[in-house]
Amino acid sequence: MRLERFRGDAMDGLMQPRPLTIAHILERAERLFAHKEIVTAGAGRSTYAEVAGNTRRLATALDSLGVLPGARVATFASNSRRHLELYLGVPATKRVLHSINIRLPAEHLEYIVNHAEDDVVFVDRGLLPRIWPSVDRLPVVRHWVVLPDGTDTPIPADPRISGYDELISAAEPFAGSFEDTFALADENLAAGLCYTSGTTGPPKGVLYSHRSTILHCLGTLAAGLIGLCESDVVLPIVPMFHANAWGLPYGAMMAGAALVLPGASAEPGHLLRLMAAERVTVAGAVPTVWTSLAPELRAHDLSATRFLLGGGSAVPPALSETYLAAIGVPITHSWGMTEVSPVGVIGGTRTQHRDATAADQVAVRAAQGQPLPLVNVRIADVETGEELPRDGRAVGELQVAGPWVAGAYFRVDSAESFTEDGWLRTGDLATIDAQGYLRLVDRMKDLIKSGGEWISSVELEAAIASHPDVVEVAVIARPDPRWMERPVACVALREGSATTADELRRHITPMVAKWWLPDEFVFMATLPKTGTGKLSKIALRESARTA
Template identity: 85%
Template sequence: MDGLMQPRPLTIAHILERAERLYAHKEVVTAGEGRLTYAEVARQTRRLATALDTLGVPAGARVATFASNHRRHLELYLAVPATKRVLHSINIRLPAEHLEYIVGHAEDDVVFVDRALLPRIWPSAGRLRRVRHWVVLPDDSGVPIPADPRVLDYDELVSGAAPATGSFEETFTLTDEQLASGLCYTSGTTGPPKGVLYSHRSTVLHGLGTLAAGFIGLCESDVVLPIVPMFHANAWGLPYGAMLAGASLVLPGPSADPDHLLRLMAAERVTVAGAVPTVWTGLAPRLRDHDLGATRFLLGGGSAVPPALSEAYRAAIGVPITHSWGMTEISPVGAIGGTRTQHRDAAEADRVAVRAAQGQPLPLVNVRIADVETGRELPRDGTAVGELQVAGPWVAGGYFRVDAGSSFTADGWLRTGDLATIDADGYLRLVDRMKDLIKSGGEWISSVELEGAIASHPDVVEAAVIARPDPRWMERPVAYVVLREGSAATADELLAHITPMVAKWWLPDEVVLVPGLPKTGTGKISKTALRDSAAASGRDRAELVQPEAKL
């Protein structure tokens, strides 16, 4: 027997309409550009919806964005999927070959690009013949705009369009909530990038997940700052979640300068912010120079947050960095860390250990661990280590135009490639990526645990541990470490610091002090580049690991 409830589809048009009707007075602030209310953003979005029709963009077409975090990008977040097109957000730090591959693979019809970013993508335009229009999002960069009939100005395009009228949900009627809404490609570290195709249903449910109390818990009184880029996995769902909750949004623009971000957090009284650990590391030395008294929740993700970094924030501003776990394939948030009521009376050392875990899965997300060899589900005892597998309504069930059956189990769970434990309370603790484990003399060494131990030294800014081939032991760990400016710490001092924390045979064979670590386009440490460095013979490793541009 079916229930007698209305089968109303879950759509991004509802997110926009809710913000327009209930929270019209709330603001979207873009650093350097000023502020608009949600009502004004909605009016701009209505005009953009008409402009997409004027450009002849068909339903289901992929509309690419190559942009930083600002209100025009937010308008695209809303108008493109609400009008039955697919928002394809592109990583602005991709190398040209990956950029051209994914634009071609997605068959993008239109590309919206920040003026400042034109030099990164326009040289590829001649090889991207499927793209019919290039729409430039204005900024004060002064970058020359190509004299090409395909190139249009965003503000002229939008201001010249009549606004779509009526209810968004009625005007852009969408009866199938499984219709694609967004497309984001994985980093492609182990092969060509793979496209994850989100649906309206998955995006709305994921947005509601960010409102879940006891996790991120976005609410109407929040001021939300997504430092995490909008080009990556819907900026962790924070823009959509903020609009659902009625929270104000603060968008930092293209700059990730620590002082810029801290000034913005203080001036706008930001309550919730999300960023990768490398960004939080850059802000840490300056925390006490700014009034961050409004802050209630800082979210870290993309890679493990060193416990020492999280505790440094707790000591400085009273708010630790809360761990999260997720993937592009999980929209991307799957689990959120932090303590719960059962930890209130625990010893402080135990509470620190809990905060160091990746946390509990969000409502509607299911997780399990399985034996790597047999696939048998392992117990939730906090000790057994297995491959982390995940299922849920905002978890990918396949990849766009790619057969990747090995990425899923026979019963449809996503195989994450992470090794983890799950305890009786459901807390995930990542042991390592399967590809990052170090096998030395037949025994496993966790690079994550070693990195955490090294990062606990007060002079360490960043640390990464990778495996180097060894003729006797098969693999041995090598640590790359960035020290704080002015530090006189030595490799021997770092080894002495971690000796009491790990088994003796875990100690790295070499500690390489470097000025910076290479980063992927989303701000994670690139262990692929470090492995290449470790394997290069007769070359100065310090020269090989110069830092790339950060978020």
């Protein structure tokens, strides 16, 4: 056989150009892991085989409703088996899954449904009262499908409304291969749509592709990081409307892990009983949820747990160490955002830290961590845009690039959010050390400038949170005629605590510079939260402004 000489021209490989699609996740689970269980709290057990069967019926049900390829299909629902079927069936049939934050104010809810031009909305029965009052201001929606959730909330008499189970049972199952329908399709077809929280303007849509979702999914399977595997039992406490539950449902199905879905309740006892009864090995939640569970940890058998993921905001080191002491597993930091699908960085110690002192290991666990494979991060000077050194000292704006990082926003001008060479500007200030460990300093808008010097609200919050009586803390800036801004700490204490502002000030004095000490401690029963469970500094600033 005669071989062509290589003349220096680029050469294509000879591998099959099969697209990376969510259809593969569905059919892989159906073929290999049909027996594996999915538990929905309060709604019993099912298997991947049953989920796949319902998903096949969902495919033809969407056809019967006239939902075209590329149409946006919205979900307004909690974490449940039926929501999982939508996670699979909508993108596997070339429609676009739009998961909506169920805690949005009506103004934002109406904006994003109309902006996305959602064709159909699937809504939990118990959540109907939150969205139905807006129906006359949502003219784009043709169909409403009610998901049973164990409640008996009245359903309005309206011809646009149908029941999910009735719709599914009346549909013939799709009998072919979802993967084969994608065989000649573009893997860059849109698969999912999530909107940002809209804290600095209208919410912005992030439009995920099949390719980006599959690659992010594989990132969650990477050994030594989250490392989802077939023997895991995965509990996404993080809502399925919050950036696709951080990819945990897709990752669990790809790996063949069992899934536990908590339903609508985030009550600490409910979640801990679920973790113990189902022998959960991996769970993910925002720090406020982990904080709420901490007092009852030792009352439950969590010995099966191997990995706890924290994200959405910085995990206070004291909180992570509380879990390590109680159950032998720390909360592992992650960093990401809706625009990053959302996981870009995972924390934790590595082999080089095995001989480090206990204090040094705590410091490593307090960092956000190293980027996942295929994700690149850098920091840049806020004024010049020049890349800064990875020395652990230089502070700059965090920028990120990778195959599951957004390159633009949906239907809005995106130029200011991206650099000329295409990197996403995150708005976070950070350092990166020589080993690639990312440490967040603050959000650019949350830094406090006092007397010409910067104060990191993140570091100050971590110091205050290390006091054993502190449950929640948020540090905000208050205008000051002399210093321009001064820090104010808003604190929620454990029930029955008599801790005073002076005690907290004495506690943190050895940890921070003297001029970082808050001018005031404001004690609150609980701190306001955003729709995704993060502490809302916007609400706190507004309260301080009007006080």
